[in-house]
Amino acid sequence: MVDDSPTMDDRELADLLEQFGLSEKVVDTYLTLLELGEAKASQIADAAGVSKRYVYSVSKELESRGFVEVNDHVVPTTIRPLPPMEVIESLSESVESMRPALEERYTATARDQERFEVIKSRVTVLKRIAELVGRAESEITLSLPYDVLDEVEDELRAARERGVLVSLVVSGVEPHDDLALDGVASLVRVWHELMPTMLTVDSRTGLISPGEMVARSNSESQAIVFAQPHLGPVIVGSFFGNYWPMAAEAYTTDPDPLPAVYHNFRHAVLQAALCERAGIDLDVTVTGRMVHTDGPTELHGRVVDIRQGLLEPANNSFPVENAFVVETDEGTYSIGGQGAFVEDFEADAVEFTAAE
Numbered sequence: 001m002v003d004d005s006p007t008m009d010d011r012e013l014a015d016l017l018e019q020f021g022l023s024e025k026v027v028d029t030y031l032t033l034l035e036l037g038e039a040k041a042s043q044i045a046d047a048a049g050v051s052k053r054y055v056y057s058v059s060k061e062l063e064s065r066g067f068v069e070v071n072d073h074v075v076p077t078t079i080r081p082l083p084p085m086e087v088i089e090s091l092s093e094s095v096e097s098m099r100p101a102l103e104e105r106y107t108a109t110a111r112d113q114e115r116f117e118v119i120k121s122r123v124t125v126l127k128r129i130a131e132l133v134g135r136a137e138s139e140i141t142l143s144l145p146y147d148v149l150d151e152v153e154d155e156l157r158a159a160r161e162r163g164v165l166v167s168l169v170v171s172g173v174e175p176h177d178d179l180a181l182d183g184v185a186s187l188v189r190v191w192h193e194l195m196p197t198m199l200t201v202d203s204r205t206g207l208i209s210p211g212e213m214v215a216r217s218n219s220e221s222q223a224i225v226f227a228q229p230h231l232g233p234v235i236v237g238s239f240f241g242n243y244w245p246m247a248a249e250a251y252t253t254d255p256d257p258l259p260a261v262y263h264n265f266r267h268a269v270l271q272a273a274l275c276e277r278a279g280i281d282l283d284v285t286v287t288g289r290m291v292h293t294d295g296p297t298e299l300h301g302r303v304v305d306i307r308q309g310l311l312e313p314a315n316n317s318f319p320v321e322n323a324f325v326v327e328t329d330e331g332t333y334s335i336g337g338q339g340a341f342v343e344d345f346e347a348d349a350v351e352f353t354a355a356e
Contacts, residue, residue, distance in 0.1 A: 010031060013031070014027045014028070014031065017030070020065075020091060020094075022065075025050070025058075026058050026061065026062070028048060029044065029048045029050060029054075029055065029058050029062075030058075030062055030067055030068070030081070032044060032047045032048040033068065033079060033081050034081050035047075037080070037081070038071075038078050038079065038080035038081075039078060039079060040076050040077070040078055040079075041055040041056055041059070041076070041077060041079065042076075044079065055079070056077075059079045065090070066082065066086070066087060066090030066091070067081065067082060067087055067090075068080060068081050068082060069082055115226060115227050115228050116224060116225070116226055116227075116228075117224070117225040117226075118222055118223070118224060119207075119209075119222065119223040119224070119225060120222050120223075122213055122214060122216075122217050122219065125197070125207065125209050125213060125214055125223045126148060126151045126152065126214070128207055128223075128225050129142070129144070129151075129152050129155075129197075129199055129207060130151070130152045130155045132199060132201045132205055132206065132207065132225075133152055133155040133156060133159055133199070133201065134155050134158070134159075135201060135205075136159050136162075136164045136201045136202060137162075137164065137202055138164060138165065138202045138263070138264045138267075139164060139165045139166075139167075139200075139201075139202055139203065139264050139266065139267065140156070140159055140164055140165070140166045140167070140168075140185075140199070140200070140201055141167045141168075141198070141199070141200045141235075141236055141239045141240070142156075142166070142167070142168050142169070142185075142198070142199045142200075143168070143169040143170075143171060143195055143196065143197060143198045143199075143239065143243060144169075144170065144171070144197045144199075144214055145170070145171050145172045145194065145197075145211070145214055145215045146170040146171065146172055146173045146179065146190075147172060147215070148214055148215075149170055149184070153184055156168070156184050156185060157183060157184055160183060160184070160185065160186065160253075165186050165264055165266060165267040165270065166184075166185035166186045166187070167185065167186060167187050167239075167240075167244070167310070168184065168185035168187065168188045168189070169188075169189045169190070169191060169195065169239075169243055169244065169247050170188065170189075170190055170191075170250075171190075171191045171192070171193060171194050171195045171211065171247075172192070172193075172194055172215065173190055173192065174190070174192050175190045175248040175250055177190075179250065181250055181251040182251060183253075184251075185251070185253075186252075186253045186270065187249075187251065187252055187253070187270070187310060187311070188249075188250045188251035188252075189244060189247030189248060189249055189250055190247055190248050190250040191243070191246060191247035191248070193246075194211040194212065194215060195211050195243055196208065196209065196210055196211050197209040197210075197211060197213070197214045197223070198235060198238070198239055198243075200232050200235050200236050200239070202232075203229070203232040203233050203236055204227065204228075204229045204232045205225075205226065205227045205228075205232065206225070206226055206231075206232060206235055207223055207224065207225045207226070208223065208224050208226070208235065209221070209222075209223035209224075210223075237320050240309065240310075240319060240320050241319035241320050242319075244309065244310075245309065245314065245319060249311070249312045252274065252311060253274070254274070254278075255271060255274040255275045255278055255280065256271055258280075258282075258352055258353055258354045259351060259352060259353040259354075260351070260352050261349060261350070261351045261352075262349070262350045262351075262352075263348070263349050265322070265336070265337025265338065265347055265350065266310070266322050266337065268324075268337075268347070268350040268352070269306065269308050269310065269322040269323065269324060269337075270308070270310050270311070271352060272303055272306050272308075272324050272352070273306050273308050273310060273311045274311070275352070276303075276306055277311065280354060280355075281302070281303075281354070281355035282302070282303040282352045282353070282354065282355055283300075283301070283302055283303070283352070283353045283354070283355045283356075284299075284300070284301060284302070284303050284324075284326055284350060284351065284352055284353075285298065285299070285300050285350075285351045285353075286298065286299045286326065286335055286345065286347045286349070286350050286351075287347070287348050287349045288335075288345055288346045288347040288348045288349070289345070289346050289348075290344065290345055290346075291336070291340055291341060291343060291344060291345060291346050292344065296330075299326055299328055299333055299335075299345060300328060300329075301326040301327050301328035301329070301333075302326065302327050302355060303324050303325070303326060303352075304325050304326070304327045304332070305324060305325035306323075306324045306325075307321055307322070307323045307324070307325075308321070308322045308323070308324075309321065309322065310322065321342070322336075322337065323335055323336050323337075323340075323342075323343050326345075333345050335347050335350075
């Protein structure tokens with residue numbers, strides 16, 4: 001049988017061995033030993049053109065790396081190259097042992113790179129918005145100039161079809177302008193002023209850009225893409241607390257068919273408010289936990305009050321308050337979402353049914 005595997009010359013072999021941390025001189029000595037087989041230090045020194053003392057020094061290094069065996073129990077001492085398969089197995093184990101540390105460092109670096117990305121191009125900003133919207137699973141908040149809405153409209157409509165709550169502010173237009181907004185978001189508000197482009201996706205990732213960067217192609221401004229779960233809620237709070245109230249309501253979706261279950265609490269509050277606007281009374285089952293005391297982890301009752309700023313007219317007591325009140329057989333409880341501290345009950349899931 002003919003061996004058709006490609007041959008490797010001494011220089012290529014030496015280069016590969018040097019990649020494992022061996023110096024050129026050490027590699028030359030090792031290759032000489034491979035040709036000699038088991039030999040005395042003096043023989044190796046003569047063949048490699050180095051001193052006998054250097055051979056002893058190198059042999060200790062090669063032995064620690066699993067390349068050779070030093071027989072110093074005999075006189076004179078001999079040095080024997082280990083079989084190539086043993087050397088390769090030793091090298092493979094060394095490389096494999098690095099994997100956990102390398103992967104840990106790589107993952108940490110990847111996370112750091114994902115946390116913040118600076119963008120200098122208007123085209124790239126719009127591309128990133130489309131990409132992030134395409135990943136949304138639960139909720140999107142977005143503000144951008146109406147003139148560029150068509151750049152991300154398909155992704156927004158697809159998100160709505162996935163059941164994502166989309167709260168959108170379009171700027172640079174008047175509320176009475178003829179705008180094509182149906183179905184592009186759950187809620188749309190309009191503001192005549194140019195405002196920053198702000199995007200959050202599932203309160204974890206998003207983008208912030210000065211308004212002029214998206215509105216004009218020759219802006220020297222920069223945008224930031226972030227993937228930081230602690231920053232996302234802050235941006236959402238600024239969106240609903242500072243900008244949403246200033247814009248005029250331009251479009252609202254219809255209530256979802258009942259029964260319906262929500263794991264995003266803001267989505268649940270919106271549906272409760274839409275049902276109230278449509279004259280639909282709601283029964284509700286809420287699972288979660290009491291905020292201030294021990295108590296039930298599930299509540300059943302009738303929705304008797306809603307405090308929100310998503311729809312007009314707003315009736316919340318502070319800008320980001322979204323809650324509802326449930327009357328049960330055991331008492332009346334105010335319900336908040338994740339991280340609730342004002343309300344009585346923190347909800348994980350909400351199921352609405354039409355009241356009988």
